[in-house]
Amino acid sequence: MHNIRWGDLQYVLAVANEGSLSAAARSLGVNHSTVLRRLDAFEYRHKLQVFHKLSTGYKLTVEGQKLLESALAVQNTVKELEHKIFGQEMxxxxxxxxxxxxxxxxxxxxxxxxxxxxxxxxxxxxxxxxxxxxxxxxxxxxxxxxxxxxxxxxxxxxxxxxxxxxxxxxxxxxxxxxxxxxxxxxxxxxxxxxxxxxxxxxxxxxxxxxxxxxxxxxxxxxxxxxxxxxxxxxxxxxxxxxxxxxxxxxxxxxxxxxxxxxxxxxxxxxxxxxxxxxxxxxxxxxxxxxxxxx
Incomplete structure (x- = not known):
């Protein structure tokens, strides 16, 4: 079983939210090839197809939708933790x-x-x-x-x-x-x-x-x-x-x-x-x- 890295999930979330690699790259401040490489590596590592690659963009598979729901829960937890850490920063x-x-x-x-x-x-x-x-x-x-x-x-x-x-x-x-x-x-x-x-x-x-x-x-x-x-x-x-x-x-x-x-x-x-x-x-x-x- 491979451990899921939060950094990888951020790329999955960006593509899911934006609907395309280029839009996800702009939102993350990286280039198109970086998003593609990280996404392909994530799917290969976990033996999981997260997106259907369509001519109109990237659409979540059923398994990808389940992953997205879990990733959003992780994202909310991470951001809540960031709030608390920043709030205590003196x-x-x-x-x-x-x-x-x-x-x-x-x-x-x-x-x-x-x-x-x-x-x-x-x-x-x-x-x-x-x-x-x-x-x-x-x-x-x-x-x-x-x-x-x-x-x-x-x-x-x-x-x-x-x-x-x-x-x-x-x-x-x-x-x-x-x-x-x-x-x-x-x-x-x-x-x-x-x-x-x-x-x-x-x-x-x-x-x-x-x-x-x-x-x-x-x-x-x-x-x-x-x-x-x-x-x-x-x-x-x-x-x-x-x-x-x-x-x-x-x-x-x-x-x-x-x-x-x-x-x-x-x-x-x-x-x-x-x-x-x-x-x-x-x-x-x-x-x-x-x-x-x-």
Missing amino acids: KLEGTLRLTTTDALSRLILGKHLAIFHQRYPKIQLELSLTSRQLDISHLDADVAIRPAVELPEDLIGTKLCKLAFGVYGAPDYIDSLQGKHPLESASWLVMHQGNASSQISELISKEKIVMKADSFEPLLIAAENKLGLAYLPCFMGEGTGKLQKVNIEINHQSTDLWMMTHKDLENAARVKALFNFIQEAMRSDFNRLAGFTN
Whole structure:
């Protein structure tokens, strides 16, 4: 009987999740041939066919499906152990994974993270910029700084400030709507999903939406190029210098900006250092984020 190595199972899981060798290789950060070699070696060593090799991709065999279920259980156990080990780590060095949005990173956090690095040069930051809510409970990230209506289950955190929203457009485009009600006549740029976009989408007809995006950044660029009106965080709309706020009454005008982590990680030295630093460093940004433009 051959002992199963966790490293081998990671390749099996990647192919099962991605459906192809090339996609699995990208997710693992290795080349195509490495995935194929590790997968072939696993099947040969254990005398087990894990996948059907189809023209459309890799599909699990019945035996492979059973193996996958067991591998997922092992993966969850390993990640739970990693959480607990990291949560007890007291050194101010090593990797710290932070997720936030591209706009917050560019306009707010970039300058603060540079100072954080100067203060803690042995902490290596891994930054993931996405509007998607990463699964902190499965170690996709250690700390998240992002808008949220409430704190997700199993996470702890601190509410940094209010994040204000408004409708913005290029001045020339707004002038072209003169004498017309923007909700009825304008073209609109909105997010694919999220509480903010759902509020504005309820007020306008679907045919008026000319662009959807998974981030506010492309909406801002489109608004600057007179494609339509965009519902944006005020710190973005006011900061561009090319957009003008439109006076429209909307129920959803703000949400909360949170900094959060998993309960198991709250006492980790790197996490505590970032929490304490960001809370203090961002105080000067609170009015701007809340839409107060002195």
